[in-house]
Amino acid sequence: MSSAETHDTLLDEPIVEAAHKIYPKKVDGHFRRIKWGIQFATLAIYYFLPFVRWPRGADAPSQAVLVDFPHRRFYFFFIEIWPQEVYYITGLLILAALTLFLMNAVAGRIWCGYMCPQTVWTDFFMTTERWIEGDARDRMKLDNGPWTAEKIRKKISKHVVWLLIAWWTGGAWVLYFADAPTLVYNLATFQPGVGEAYLWIGILTFTTYIFAGWMREKLCLHACPWPRIQAALTDEYALNVTYRYDRGEPRMSLKQATAARAAHEPSGDCVDCGQCVAVCPTGVDIRKGSQLGCIQCGLCIDACDAIMEKIHRPERLIGYDTEMNVKRRECGETSIYKPFRVRTIFYAVLILGIGGFMSAALATRGDTHVTVQHDRNPLTVRLKDGGVRNGYTLRIANKKSEARRFAISVSGLSGAQTEVVGVAPDATGKVLIEVGPDQTREARVLVSTRGAGEKKGQAPVVFATTDAGSGAAVEAKDVFIWP
Amino acid sequence: MSEDTFDKAHAAPGQAGPGKVKIDRVSGTPTTGHEWDGIEELNTPLPRWWVWTFWITAIWGLAYMVAYPAWPTLSGGTQGLFAWSSRTQIADEVADLQKTRGPVLDKIKDAPLDKIESDPELLAAARMVGKVAFATNCASCHGAGGQGAKGYANLNDDDWIWGGKLADVKQTIEHGVRWEADKATHATAMPAFGRDGLLTPEQISLIADHVRTYAETPDSDAPTPAGEKLYADNCASCHGVDGKGNAEMGAPALFDRVWLYGSDKPAIVARIVNGGGAVMPSWKDKLDDTTIKALTVYVHSLGGGQ
Numbered sequence: 001m002s003s004a005e006t007h008d009t010l011l012d013e014p015i016v017e018a019a020h021k022i023y024p025k026k027v028d029g030h031f032r033r034i035k036w037g038i039q040f041a042t043l044a045i046y047y048f049l050p051f052v053r054w055p056r057g058a059d060a061p062s063q064a065v066l067v068d069f070p071h072r073r074f075y076f077f078f079i080e081i082w083p084q085e086v087y088y089i090t091g092l093l094i095l096a097a098l099t100l101f102l103m104n105a106v107a108g109r110i111w112c113g114y115m116c117p118q119t120v121w122t123d124f125f126m127t128t129e130r131w132i133e134g135d136a137r138d139r140m141k142l143d144n145g146p147w148t149a150e151k152i153r154k155k156i157s158k159h160v161v162w163l164l165i166a167w168w169t170g171g172a173w174v175l176y177f178a179d180a181p182t183l184v185y186n187l188a189t190f191q192p193g194v195g196e197a198y199l200w201i202g203i204l205t206f207t208t209y210i211f212a213g214w215m216r217e218k219l220c221l222h223a224c225p226w227p228r229i230q231a232a233l234t235d236e237y238a239l240n241v242t243y244r245y246d247r248g249e250p251r252m253s254l255k256q257a258t259a260a261r262a263a264h265e266p267s268g269d270c271v272d273c274g275q276c277v278a279v280c281p282t283g284v285d286i287r288k289g290s291q292l293g294c295i296q297c298g299l300c301i302d303a304c305d306a307i308m309e310k311i312h313r314p315e316r317l318i319g320y321d322t323e324m325n326v327k328r329r330e331c332g333e334t335s336i337y338k339p340f341r342v343r344t345i346f347y348a349v350l351i352l353g354i355g356g357f358m359s360a361a362l363a364t365r366g367d368t369h370v371t372v373q374h375d376r377n378p379l380t381v382r383l384k385d386g387g388v389r390n391g392y393t394l395r396i397a398n399k400k401s402e403a404r405r406f407a408i409s410v411s412g413l414s415g416a417q418t419e420v421v422g423v424a425p426d427a428t429g430k431v432l433i434e435v436g437p438d439q440t441r442e443a444r445v446l447v448s449t450r451g452a453g454e455k456k457g458q459a460p461v462v463f464a465t466t467d468a469g470s471g472a473a474v475e476a477k478d479v480f481i482w483p
Numbered sequence: 484m485s486e487d488t489f490d491k492a493h494a495a496p497g498q499a500g501p502g503k504v505k506i507d508r509v510s511g512t513p514t515t516g517h518e519w520d521g522i523e524e525l526n527t528p529l530p531r532w533w534v535w536t537f538w539i540t541a542i543w544g545l546a547y548m549v550a551y552p553a554w555p556t557l558s559g560g561t562q563g564l565f566a567w568s569s570r571t572q573i574a575d576e577v578a579d580l581q582k583t584r585g586p587v588l589d590k591i592k593d594a595p596l597d598k599i600e601s602d603p604e605l606l607a608a609a610r611m612v613g614k615v616a617f618a619t620n621c622a623s624c625h626g627a628g629g630q631g632a633k634g635y636a637n638l639n640d641d642d643w644i645w646g647g648k649l650a651d652v653k654q655t656i657e658h659g660v661r662w663e664a665d666k667a668t669h670a671t672a673m674p675a676f677g678r679d680g681l682l683t684p685e686q687i688s689l690i691a692d693h694v695r696t697y698a699e700t701p702d703s704d705a706p707t708p709a710g711e712k713l714y715a716d717n718c719a720s721c722h723g724v725d726g727k728g729n730a731e732m733g734a735p736a737l738f739d740r741v742w743l744y745g746s747d748k749p750a751i752v753a754r755i756v757n758g759g760g761a762v763m764p765s766w767k768d769k770l771d772d773t774t775i776k777a778l779t780v781y782v783h784s785l786g787g788g789q
Contacts, residue, residue, distance in 0.1 A: 377628030381639040381786060384739035391639065391786050421784040422606045434603075441603060444610075446786045 021143070022217065022283035023136035024126060025275075029302025038114045039123055047168065050175035054078075057401050059437045067177050073438075079362065080438075082399065084369065091358045095351060102347035104233045106339055107320060108240040112226065113297030118219055121169070121212035122281065125162055132158045136278065162213045163205065170204030217282035220295060227292050237338045241296050242321040243276075243287040246329045254311050269313045276300035276318060286318060368406075369397035370465045372445075372476040380481045388455075389448040390480050394420075396443070396465055398435040405432045405468040410447055412461040413480050417448045432468060447480060455482045588612070592773045596649040599780050606780065613781025616774050620766065621782075629785050633744055634761050639786045642741035645669050646730035647789035653779040659765035660733065668765055671732045673721070677756025682717065690714050691751040694726075694737050733760065 054064035054077055061068060066075040074081040074089075081088055103111055112119060133139045133154050142151055174197045175183055186194045187201075211219055220227060234240070248270035252260065260267035270287070277285045279300060284293035286300050304318045325335040375391035383389055398404050408431045410418045420431050421444040435441040447461065458479045466473040504513045507525055517524040548554070551563040581588075587608045591599055599605045618627065624635045631637030636644060645655045655669065662668040676682040682690070693710035715724060718737075722728055726738030735743060743761075744750050766775060782788070 375628065377626065378630035378637070378639055381630075381637065382740055383640055384642050384736060384741050386740040389639070389641075389786055421786075421788075422600045422603065424601070442607060444784055 019218075020283075022280075023140050024281045024283075024299075025136040025278040025303075026130060027275075027279040027299050027303045027306070029299075029305055031298030032302050035114055035123065035297065035299075039120050042115065042117075042120050043124065047172045050172065050180035056080075059401055061179060063179055065176060066179075069177060080399070082369075082397065084397070085365070088358065088362065091354065095354055095358070098347055098351045098354070101233055102344060102351065104230055105235065105238055105344045105347060107296065108234060108238050109227070109230050109294070109296040112220065112295035116226075116295075118211060118224070119281075119295060119297070121208060122216045124165065125212040125216075126281070128161050128165065129158055132161065159213075162209055166205040166208035166212070167201065169208045170201040173204050174200050217293070220282060221293055231292075235343065236322060236324045237336075237341060237343075239320040239322060239337075240290055241286060241294060241298055241301065241318065242290070242323060242326060243270075243318050244316070244321060244326055244329075245287070246326050248287070248317050269308065269317050271307065271311065273307055275303040275307055279303040290323065366474065367399040368404075368465065368467065368472070368474045369399065370463065370474045370476045371395045372463050372478045374478050374481070380483050382483050383448060385451055387448055387450045388480075388482050389446055392445045392447065392463070392478060394443045394445045394463060394465075394476070395440055396433065396435050397440040399438065401437045403434060403436050405434045407432055407466045407468055408443070408445065409464045409466070410445070410461055411464065413447065413449065413459060415449060416461075416480075417450065419446050419448075420444065421446065449480075457482060584612075588773050591776055596653065596776060596779060596783075599776065600649070600784065606784070609777040609780040610784055612774065612777035613779075616770065616778050617781055620770065621778070624763075629782065631743075636743060636761075637741070638782050640741050641786075641789070642736060642739060643730060643789065644728075644735045644743070645733050647783075649779055649783050649788065651730065652782050652788070653775060655763070656775055656778055656782075657765060657767040660763040661760060662762065662765045665765035665767070669733050671734075672760045673734070673754070673758040675756065675758035676717065677752075678758070682713075682755070686713050687752055687755045688748075690718065690755060691748050694718075694751055695746065695748060696738065 049065050050063065052064040053062050054075075055062050056075070060080075061075065063075065064077050066073075068075065072083045100111055129139070133142055142154065145151060171187070178197070183194065183197060185191075187197060215223075245268075247268065249268045250266060251268050251270040251272045254271050257267045257269070257271070276287065277283070277300075279302070280286070281297060281299065282293040282295055284291055286294060298320070301316065301318045301320075305315045308315050308317055321335075325337075328335060371394075373393045373395075375393070379390070381389045381391070394408065396406055408418065408420060410416060418431065419425075420433065423431055423433060423443070425431050433441060433443055445463070458481045461478055461480045463476045463478065464473050465476070505516060505523075506512070507514050507523060510525060513526045515524045515526045548561075549563070550565055551567055552560055553563065554561045587604070590605055591609055591612070594602070594605060599609050617625075617629070621629070625631055625638055626635070629638035631639075636642075641647065643651065645651060645660065654667075658665045658667040658669070660669045661672060674681060677684070677687055689707060689710035690713050691710075692704050693706045693714045696706050721732050721734035722737050723734075726736060728734050728736030742750075744754055766778075770778070
């Protein structure tokens, strides 16, 4: 029996807690109102942004935010991104990561608690659930009770409403990839050619319904990497939702606490009402300290504040604070709050630096992009008179919304002749290539030397592409190769 | 943990009351009630989502067998409800592709060759279609980039045996070279001066020395007046007194720096001895007119087109 008894003394609780369904209770308060605000704003942006118009002229779509896969363009208000400029997206991702780090250094996982789509949609689904089935107690009763007509009615209406929200969520997603009003019309009237859109709506309806309706906190606890990463990014100054046990312990009833206080005996403010656990969307007990399940949403703060108000004790028994401060107050020292410290300043400087660099790059980017590619096979061609010819593919991107003509010239090779396949030189001997608005054009350029002036190896050549209108030139470098 | 639960958790299987679930005190998981020497079996059933997924995939699999070709029979196989086959799918995809390409291919079909080359849209399309057709049909002899090889013409240079204008290139692709099955083919061939005894080995050597005037490497004797005279008598009628060649006869230009069979003396001697010439198939029956036009423009645009 001895080994079993040893176990008994070591393990008070199961190693792994069995999963159980949680019924978060409704709560009102300061942080709940912030959450409502952010939820309203983010959902409004998501659902209605595709309908915002942004006129760009006849040759370009007039949707403010559009990922145009067929034409390989990304539009964001006044910005137009070509596939070659995808590094701007990389830059945005770097900025997003740094912003997340900064948020984490200032106030822990507030991203999780307020802005993460999983949180926003779960909250949205919980709100509708509460609206149909009632608050936590009613829902628990309903789930444990027999299948009455009312239960069936409530369950069916809940899932129908959930599926409708999920469907509209998937529907809004596809609108970012095509002209929104047209696509809505085509989808609604079953026009041919939008099958792919139906498929994506279906997939996203399914994932939204499952993630926000059924999986909820399970996704945060078991699937999301961010709770794990953030453990490595937090520090002792990051403000996390903290139970101030210096004030709360020892827990006792209000009556006992009043008596203890009168007798100048140790007394805590926590009356162990369990409201902080009852309202938690992930079902954790914040009084056990900082933990993986806590998404920093602050709803337990609202719940606890309401109780503190009722029992006439100061608010924020739970609040955004640090473990270090709780310990310091226990020892009679003052709290330390350091939002400006090396870490946060470093992140802020990086964000400003990269953001500034990207904005500057975006503001000063050219409207012509030229690349040149040497023929790979054959690298060089011997001509009848002993001269040598090299072939190149010149690709000119005209990023302006008007057609432009470019003069092609090659320098770096004395006496060389340049011709462009299919383009005859004009009266002045200039080779002009017209490139349509917001388009690229490929030109095959042949550069030849004349006569048997023997040379070996290779020489650098420069292809200059000069805008016939503005005179602005863009150069591209390559080499000329002898046999 | 109280004594009571401890006893309950360690009770023998028979001692648990009917319908009572025993909970393992270490893991907090229900047990099946089976116990061997104090070791109990935890009851951790498959998650419901897993079971559901399993059944849905099983049903999907059965439905798939009905809907699509699945089971072999003695004379073939079940066709499935949709009568799907990979062959018809490919045919549909090809038809779709032609529908997409149709408008531009029609334009290539109707436009004269020089108009194709001067129209940016048609040139781009023709080069794309031509490049693919070239890779499939021509690259095995002329090389992936049309760079040629010994006996196979380099299509990038400005030396054209049968003419380098668009119409000439098209004619050559359509009817081939010395392709007997095609009456319109380029039929002329060089006599076998050596094999047929038209010239003596010494005479051939002298002619070779003369022809090599323009070769890069002087690896043989200097040209002589005798060689020049022999050339004028025997070769100039086709290759020209000035060695500029004659595209009508497919006689290559000789006095230049492009050599189909090599510029060293043995290579030239071998040509004069054996005569004849390369063979190229006619493509008019294998490729449609639009593809041949696209190929023509592609080859012409490689660089050497006249």
